[in-house]
Amino acid sequence: LLIGFRGLGPGEAEYAADYRAFRDFISQGKAGGVILFNRDHSSGSRVRNILSPAQLTALCADLQEAAPVPLFIAVDQEGGRVRRLTGEAGFSDLPSPAEMGRLKVDSVDWIAKERGMELRAMGVNVEFAPSLDLKVNPENPGIGPLGRAFGADPRSVGTGPYSQHRAHETL
Numbered sequence: 001l002l003i004g005f006r007g008l009g010p011g012e013a014e015y016a017a018d019y020r021a022f023r024d025f026i027s028q029g030k031a032g033g034v035i036l037f038n039r040d041h042s043s044g045s046r047v048r049n050i051l052s053p054a055q056l057t058a059l060c061a062d063l064q065e066a067a068p069v070p071l072f073i074a075v076d077q078e079g080g081r082v083r084r085l086t087g088e089a090g091f092s093d094l095p096s097p098a099e100m101g102r103l104k105v106d107s108v109d110w111i112a113k114e115r116g117m118e119l120r121a122m123g124v125n126v127e128f129a130p131s132l133d134l135k136v137n138p139e140n141p142g143i144g145p146l147g148r149a150f151g152a153d154p155r156s157v158g159t160g161p162y163s164q165h166r167a168h169e170t171l
Contacts, residue, residue, distance in 0.1 A: 004035050005049070010059075027066045038085070059123075078128070115127070
């Protein structure tokens with residue numbers, strides 16, 4: 001079970017009590033992992049759990065310290081418009097799956113390794129990408145306009161370099 005929460009971790013005033021309660025919940029072994037977001041869409045806040053590389057690293061370390069067993073710490077970092085770690089916040093600004101779909105295999109492999117190493121260095125160990133979505137309906141608002149598909153052909157997407165990249169090996 002991956003659980004979300006509000007707050008940036010230790011030292012943040014606005015959600016300090018909530019974070020302490022969440023950390024206690026984790027210390028009791030009641031959660032197997034957390035999912036982190038950069039924005040809080042329900043409240044309209046532009047910040048939820050992720051502010052900068054240093055803050056994210058400290059948050060992940062603090063959560064792991066509280067846990068009786070190693071936690072899964074997850075983000076959705078597909079690239080392009082679907083990413084929780086943005087270039088504006090100091091993270092690597094990696095291309096979208098649509099952009100990677102136009103690259104050579106070696107380039108896609110390099111991008112995947114870079115993404116995995118960056119996440120691992122900050123303490124994130126679950127990454128919800130790549131998603132092997134197909135761009136079969138360019139008007140689908142959740143796929144085409146967001147650049148989330150590597151392409152439209154299931155054979156090239158499912159057996160091409162995109163499905164074989166190994167970001168998970170570095171996490």
